[in-house]
Amino acid sequence: MKNSIIIGIAGGSGSGKSTVTDELKNLIEEDKVTIIEQDSYYKDQSSLPYEQRVKTNYDHPFAFDNELLIKHLKMLKNNEPIEKPIYDFEKHNRKEETKLIIPKEVIILEGILILTEEEIRNLLDIKVFVDTDSDVRIIRRILRDIKERGRSLESVILQYMSTVRPAHLQFVEPSKKYADVIIPEGGYNKVAIDLINTKVQAFLKEKENNN
Ligand SMILES: Nc1ncnc2c1ncn2[C@@H]1O[C@H](COP(=O)(O)OP(=O)(O)O)[C@@H](O)[C@H]1O
Numbered sequence: 001m002k003n004s005i006i007i008g009i010a011g012g013s014g015s016g017k018s019t020v021t022d023e024l025k026n027l028i029e030e031d032k033v034t035i036i037e038q039d040s041y042y043k044d045q046s047s048l049p050y051e052q053r054v055k056t057n058y059d060h061p062f063a064f065d066n067e068l069l070i071k072h073l074k075m076l077k078n079n080e081p082i083e084k085p086i087y088d089f090e091k092h093n094r095k096e097e098t099k100l101i102i103p104k105e106v107i108i109l110e111g112i113l114i115l116t117e118e119e120i121r122n123l124l125d126i127k128v129f130v131d132t133d134s135d136v137r138i139i140r141r142i143l144r145d146i147k148e149r150g151r152s153l154e155s156v157i158l159q160y161m162s163t164v165r166p167a168h169l170q171f172v173e174p175s176k177k178y179a180d181v182i183i184p185e186g187g188y189n190k191v192a193i194d195l196i197n198t199k200v201q202a203f204l205k206e207k208e209n210n211n
């Protein structure tokens with residue numbers, strides 16, 4: 001029997017991925033669940049000045065160090081701890097420090113582009129897509145990025161029009177077809193979150209019975 005299961009939660013920026021992830025995490029015993037954000041695996045850009053880092057297209061698959069993400073997911077599956085990078089949205093770069101992540105039975109991986117890459121998809125036991133209309137997503141993103149990511153209204157709008165929206169249409173939206181479960185409006189869809197949790201609890205019970 002597997003050491004762990006990995007649940008992938010994809011969806012556009014502002015769709016409610018982190019909210020779904022937190023709601024699901026709260027239903028699982030604390031010592032059995034860990035969260036991996038694809039955002040933590042943005043490529044290291046220390047060699048570039050801030051003025052260049054601001055201009056990076058953070059919604060294109062090239063922006064992510066998926067090689068490291070895949071390596072870490074495989075290590076966790078193998079019961080090995082990892083040093084997860086920590087991302088700084090204000091500086092547009094990885095921090096120098098990392099966070100020790102101990103392998104747990106349930107791993108929740110969340111991020112905009114986790115379903116676009118076949119090698120990541122193949123590591124996922126449950127694939128979820130949080131499906132929220134673009135007008136709702138941009139409003140949520142404006143509020144969040146100004147409050148939590150040190151952005152101005154103008155910068156959020158410019159970034160949305162130049163890179164976020166085109167990459168969403170090119171990469172994120174088409175990846176919905178790979179999902180096992182599509183959650184409309186994300187966030188607080190209790191029925192959908194309970195259904196995923198039922199599958200998680202069945203796995204944990206089976207694992208306990210096998211020990
Ligand atoms: N169902 C919802 N109703 C209202 N606000 C929500 C809902 N889901 C998420 N939010 C808010 O929208 C913002 C973006 O949600 P978040 O879960 O961080 O999205 P994502 O991780 O997909 O970018 C957050 O400030 C969050 O509190």
Ligand SMILES: Nc1ccn([C@@H]2O[C@H](COP(=O)(O)O)[C@@H](O)[C@H]2O)c(=O)n1
Nearest residue numbers: 012013014039058059089092093112164
């Ligand atoms: N330096 C960065 C890195 C990423 N972004 C944006 O974050 C979005 C993904 O995070 P969500 O929590 O919204 O899913 C993505 O759309 C990037 O545009 C950024 O603005 N700056």
